[in-house]
Amino acid sequence: MSAEEAKVRYLIVHLPGPLWRAGVPFREQPGVQAHVEHYRRLESSGKLEKGGPFVEGALGGMMIPVAGLGKEELRRFAAQDPAVKAGLLNFEVWGWYVAMERAAGR
Numbered sequence: 001m002s003a004e005e006a007k008v009r010y011l012i013v014h015l016p017g018p019l020w021r022a023g024v025p026f027r028e029q030p031g032v033q034a035h036v037e038h039y040r041r042l043e044s045s046g047k048l049e050k051g052g053p054f055v056e057g058a059l060g061g062m063m064i065p066v067a068g069l070g071k072e073e074l075r076r077f078a079a080q081d082p083a084v085k086a087g088l089l090n091f092e093v094w095g096w097y098v099a100m101e102r103a104a105g106r
Helices: 032-044 071-079 082-086
Strands: 008-016 048-053 061-065 089-097
Touching: 008 071, 032 048, 032 061, 032 082, 071 082, 071 089, 082 089
Parallel strands: none
Antiparallel strands: 008 061, 008 089, 048 061
């Protein structure tokens, strides 16, 4: 892997699907607990650094996997999300080039 490739991380971005209930808080959406449990498995394996819903409105959420996971691996994982399969959420996998990063110990 080149130094440039090592700076690319892939993000799973969730957006409301056809069964999303407008005006209903994220945690109260039917099926959201199965979604959270799905991502807890990624977290438990050490492959998820951070995740959670956007603060502004009901626009969805974003998961940030740790470096080293490929786009297709993340796409397959996101497609198996029970909330995606049920139509509560849609997802996209975005590439993110990490141009600035705080050095360890700072």
